[in-house]
Amino acid sequence: xxxxxxxxxxxxxxxxxxxxxxxxxxxxxxxxxxxxxxxxxxxxxxxxxxxxxxxxxxxxxxxxxxxxxxxxxxxxxxxxxxxxxxxxxxxxxxxxxxxxxxxxxxxxxxxxxxxxxxxxxxxxxxxxxxxxxxxxxxxxxxxxxx
Amino acid sequence: xxxxxxxxxxxxxxxxxxxxxxxxxxxxxxxxxxxxxxxxxxxxxxxxxxxxxxxxxxxxxxxxxxxxxxxxxxxxxxxxxxxxxxxxxxxxxxxxxxxxxxxxxxxxxxxxxxxxxxxxxxxxxxxxxxxxxxxxxxxxxxxxxxxxxxxxxxxxxxxxxxxxxxxxxxxxxxxxxxxxxxxxxxxxxxxxxxxxxxxxxxxxxxxxxxxxxxxxxxxxxxxxxxxxxxxxxxxxxxxxxxxxxxxxxxxxxxxxx
Numbered sequence: 269x270x271x272x273x274x275x276x277x278x279x280x281x282x283x284x285x286x287x288x289x290x291x292x293x294x295x296x297x298x299x300x301x302x303x304x305x306x307x308x309x310x311x312x313x314x315x316x317x318x319x320x321x322x323x324x325x326x327x328x329x330x331x332x333x334x335x336x337x338x339x340x341x342x343x344x345x346x347x348x349x350x351x352x353x354x355x356x357x358x359x360x361x362x363x364x365x366x367x368x369x370x371x372x373x374x375x376x377x378x379x380x381x382x383x384x385x386x387x388x389x390x391x392x393x394x395x396x397x398x399x400x401x402x403x404x405x406x407x408x409x410x411x412x413x414x
Numbered sequence: 415x416x417x418x419x420x421x422x423x424x425x426x427x428x429x430x431x432x433x434x435x436x437x438x439x440x441x442x443x444x445x446x447x448x449x450x451x452x453x454x455x456x457x458x459x460x461x462x463x464x465x466x467x468x469x470x471x472x473x474x475x476x477x478x479x480x481x482x483x484x485x486x487x488x489x490x491x492x493x494x495x496x497x498x499x500x501x502x503x504x505x506x507x508x509x510x511x512x513x514x515x516x517x518x519x520x521x522x523x524x525x526x527x528x529x530x531x532x533x534x535x536x537x538x539x540x541x542x543x544x545x546x547x548x549x550x551x552x553x554x555x556x557x558x559x560x561x562x563x564x565x566x567x568x569x570x571x572x573x574x575x576x577x578x579x580x581x582x583x584x585x586x587x588x589x590x591x592x593x594x595x596x597x598x599x600x601x602x603x604x605x606x607x608x609x610x611x612x613x614x615x616x617x618x619x620x621x622x623x624x625x626x627x628x629x630x631x632x633x634x635x636x637x638x639x640x641x642x643x644x645x646x647x648x649x650x651x652x653x654x655x656x657x658x659x660x661x662x663x664x665x666x667x668x669x670x671x
């Protein structure tokens with residue numbers, strides 16, 4: 269039911285604003301966050317470097333066009349071509365809070381601090397990635413066009 | 415484009431709805447996810463590093479300790495007979511506490527109550543050695559933990575803990591170990607989390623380690639607050655995992671990557 273509601277909200281294109289502290293407010297339009305979280309474009313080269321780092325957690329689950337990376341996951345779609353499948357705004361929402369599109373997803377919400385359970389003290393109150401890091405990764409993903 | 419996106423979302427929704435327990439016939443020990451080399455290391459006592467702890471445990475079994483100046487063997491005699499199958503029933507219900515205790519806690523209850531000695535610290539060499547020695551006496555026997563009806567509410571709590579999403583990554587045990595056990599997380603096999611071999615030697619740890627250590631590592635892995643050593647929550651998780659593995663064979667001391 270919750271899935272349907274947020275899904276319907278996405279279809280109706282209702283804007284939504286993050287109220288929590290620790291993250292800057294952003295607006296969801298349709299199934300996307302059209303505007304940059306920082307107001308500027310990210311850096312694709314930095315985005316790639318960050319995405320393949322273990323600490324960003326992406327390639328724990330995903331594989332992609334990273335031939336130099338020996339250890340990649342297969343819990344999630346291959347990231348090759350994601351820039352062809354999705355707009356920057358759609359990619360941004362998938363990173364910011366994928367659970368708004370699929371309440372049952374296992375993909376973590378990278379820019380969210382509320383509604384979480386038993387977060388460890390060293391991580392509490394902080395999003396997994398900063399707004400700058402998300403913009404860098406979005407800029408990189410947008411270059412992946414098969 | 416928008417419509418295509420919606421269809422993709424709906425397809426994933428349908429795909430994500432499976433989340434079911436693993437059928438009996440498909441249950442697999444962590445052993446069967448390993449390379450032949452690591453399997454051989456577990457199978458050969460002379461190659462299995464865990465046997466060093468078992469040998470230490472055998473010596474401790476016979477050593478007198480505490481104000482009572484008694485050894486485990488003074489009450490239990492030969493462990494090969496008296497401890498056969500015991501570990502396959504743990505965690506077990508402890509009447510005086512009204513809740514389940516795991517094997518390490520049972521050993522420490524004997525230390526304090528019967529030997530009048532101080533309890534061993536969690537993950538200390540001595541506690542790992544004694545629990546490895548006791549668990550070894552159940553090798554090859556089927557897991558039977560959790561069948562005592564008094565344990566039912568604790569098994570249920572463990573099941574809830576297994577399902578709860580937690581931590582900054584917002585994942586539950588179930589998301590990996592029930593729903594994705596045939597997949598790889600950054601190259602390493604996600605197993606079904608059957609605790610058949612504990613305490614076990616992990617190549618990554620370069621040491622023997624308890625089931626509680628393993629559980630705390632998975633909890634920290636999703637960036638959640640690990641429950642304290644010996645906390646009711648960890649024992650309930652241990653109990654749920656053991657009852658989920660009922661009928662599977664004990665392998666302690668196992669080897670894992």
